[in-house]
Amino acid sequence: DEQALRQELRAMHGASYGRYKSLRGQWHFPGFTLQVQRVQPDPFAPASRCEVRVTDEVAGFPEQLWCSPVRARALAGYLVRVAHRHLGDSRLRVDAGGQQVLDRSACQVQRGEVVLRLGIDLPGRGRTIDGRQAERALCDELPEVVETALRWATADQERVREFVASVEDTDALRRQLPGLGLIAFVADGAMLPRRSGVDERPLPGGVPFSAPESMRVSVELPNRGRVSGMGVPEGITLIVGGGFHGKSTLLRALEFGVYDHVPGDGRELVVCRAETVKIRAEDGRRVHRVDVSPFVSHLPTGADTADFSTDNASGSTSQAAAIVEAVEAGAKALLVDEDTAATNLMIRDARMQALVAKDAEPLTPFVDLIRPLRAAHAVSTVLVMGGSGDYMDVADQVVMLEDYHARDVTARARQLAAQPTGRRSEADTFPPVRHRVVDPRSIPTDRPKVRARGVDALTLGESTVELRGVEQLVDPAQVTGIGLALVSCARRGVLDGSRTVAEVLEAFAADVAERGIAAVDDRHVGDFAVPRPLDLAAALNRLRALRISGFRS
Numbered sequence: 166d167e168q169a170l171r172q173e174l175r176a177m178h179g180a181s182y183g184r185y186k187s188l189r190g191q192w193h194f195p196g197f198t199l200q201v202q203r204v205q206p207d208p209f210a211p212a213s214r215c216e217v218r219v220t221d222e223v224a225g226f227p228e229q230l231w232c233s234p235v236r237a238r239a240l241a242g243y244l245v246r247v248a249h250r251h252l253g254d255s256r257l258r259v260d261a262g263g264q265q266v267l268d269r270s271a272c273q274v275q276r277g278e279v280v281l282r283l284g285i286d287l288p289g290r291g292r293t294i295d296g297r298q299a300e301r302a303l304c305d306e307l308p309e310v311v312e313t314a315l316r317w318a319t320a321d322q323e324r325v326r327e328f329v330a331s332v333e334d335t336d337a338l339r340r341q342l343p344g345l346g347l348i349a350f351v352a353d354g355a356m357l358p359r360r361s362g363v364d365e366r367p368l369p370g371g372v373p374f375s376a377p378e379s380m381r382v383s384v385e386l387p388n389r390g391r392v393s394g395m396g397v398p399e400g401i402t403l404i405v406g407g408g409f410h411g412k413s414t415l416l417r418a419l420e421f422g423v424y425d426h427v428p429g430d431g432r433e434l435v436v437c438r439a440e441t442v443k444i445r446a447e448d449g450r451r452v453h454r455v456d457v458s459p460f461v462s463h464l465p466t467g468a469d470t471a472d473f474s475t476d477n478a479s480g481s482t483s484q485a486a487a488i489v490e491a492v493e494a495g496a497k498a499l500l501v502d503e504d505t506a507a508t509n510l511m512i513r514d515a516r517m518q519a520l521v522a523k524d525a526e527p528l529t530p531f532v533d534l535i536r537p538l539r540a541a542h543a544v545s546t547v548l549v550m551g552g553s554g555d556y557m558d559v560a561d562q563v564v565m566l567e568d569y570h571a572r573d574v575t576a577r578a579r580q581l582a583a584q585p586t587g588r589r590s591e592a593d594t595f596p597p598v599r600h601r602v603v604d605p606r607s608i609p610t611d612r613p614k615v616r617a618r619g620v621d622a623l624t625l626g627e628s629t630v631e632l633r634g635v636e637q638l639v640d641p642a643q644v645t646g647i648g649l650a651l652v653s654c655a656r657r658g659v660l661d662g663s664r665t666v667a668e669v670l671e672a673f674a675a676d677v678a679e680r681g682i683a684a685v686d687d688r689h690v691g692d693f694a695v696p697r698p699l700d701l702a703a704a705l706n707r708l709r710a711l712r713i714s715g716f717r718s
């Protein structure tokens with residue numbers, strides 16, 4: 166128990182660092198248990214890991230705060246943030262995350278029991294144990310954080326309730342979208358701009374969002390009641406406006422609408438369908454056996470564009486591959502920003518059609534495939550495009566941003582589109598998806614090293630997966646989660662040589678629904694978050710070791 170741990174640490178003081186290993190195992194404290202899961206071999210190695218469990222009686226949170234999966238995730242998200250704040254610069258570390266409330270290993274609430282997972286840099290003086298410091302961290306600070314952060318009796322109860330209610334509302338709002346025929350919703354009063362590219366907090370003094378009257382939708386939420394905002398209908402939505410008027414800021418907010426944001430973020434009521442994928446050009450990426458033929462008909466090299474592979478894609482082929490991969494993985498909405506798109510894949514205007522004959526141009530621009538994609542695959546698109554008017558021909562609605570204010574300019578855009586430009590469409594169908602069968606040898610099963618380099622890259626065993634082009638990743642814990650989930654799928658035989666990419670994702674999603682974070686890693690030693698299946702697919706598609714053994718339609 167706790168006294169035994171104190172004595173043990175005192176006895177260890179000054180002993181050689183390796184003796185810390187004997188801490189492994191379970192220690193009973195009044196009110197909680199501490200499990201020391203992994204002990205670092207030396208003071209410079211990655212931190213040691215431990216797990217704290219507080220029973221539901223001791224934690225004491227009312228059942229309404231954890232009785233559904235979303236409430237349990239929200240409560241855990243609140244507790245881990247309080248614990249993080251409380252720990253400050255202690256040598257105990259907890260991975261609380263940022264503005265998004267993710268399902269993460271660092272804190273879980275299961276039937277009222279609170280599980281907190283921490284890292285601890287076990288203190289040493291050179292190669293010897295500093296038992297006094299270790300005693301302070303484990304026997305004083307840890308019980309303190311349990312007492313002040315993980316118990317209802319000492320909690321700021323009003324704020325806990327607010328946090329859980331807010332996250333539940335966001336989740337409920339997102340779930341209502343399909344029934345309303347919407348792919349996204351931006352509440353009146355939402356605050357979209359961030360302080361900077363590296364500071365995700367809301368921009369102080371920003372202009373709050375306000376919906377154009379014609380697009381205003383009102384929805385009923387379980388806790389806040391009725392709220393109004395801009396509904397983005399299924400179909401093709403064009404966002405136009407002058408440079409610096411807030412187009413990309415709106416699109417970024419939609420990208421992160423797949424997540425639930427903490428109260429005060431400004432994006433609590435900005436949501437999009439869970440199956441939303443940001444598409445961008447990403448030259449240099451690997452593409453493996455993707456049917457890019459809807460976009461690329463023939464290549465000067467003679468490569469088969471219906472079964473296209475490269476280790477170094479161009480801007481246009483990388484974006485074409487990203488679109489086809491997203492559809493294959495089950496995306497229902499695509500988000501595209503002109504700032505990060507390949508121009509030659511986006512547009513080909515009347516004059517260029519006149520000058521360069523169709524059979525001398527391998528690319529079919531997105532403008533001609535955006536409607537077929539919707540017709541054949543029920544995939545909607547929101548597109549930021551301030552530089553070309555050709556998309557007015559294909560847009561269902563056009564939103565203009567002017568000094569950060571949104572206006573519905575659909576009617577005017579229709580009038581303009583009625584005047585012919587002489588441009589001819591170059592496609593009228595989007596072919597069925599060819600589903601790729603994943604070869605199990607794509608992913609190592611021998612417990613390879615999994616490590617996140619920020620949100621930019623994943624180290625998986627000997628190889629590195631570049632993730633810079635996967636822009637909806639927000640937290641390194643998700644990147645770790647992707648690596649662990651891939652390995653878990655491989656180890657449990659989900660990659661059995663018969664499943665397609667979409668079927669692997671389905672199996673993973675079903676496993677998460679059943680087992681929660683254990684579907685990602687059942688050892689729970691490191692910090693990770695449950696990744697979105699679509700981001701798992703994005704990583705799989707960028708894996709240098711990915712092998713596709715065949716196709717199914």
Ligand code: ADP
Binds near residue numbers: 373374406413415
């Ligand atoms: P665009 O894509 O239209 O060129 P951006 O979305 O990049 O414009 O926005 C330009 C600048 O305006 C950014 O610095 C952004 O932070 C700021 N901004 C965007 N929306 C708002 C807003 N609602 N209130 C205040 N500043 C904003």
Ligand code: MG
Binds near residue numbers: 412413414504
């Ligand atoms: Mg922009």
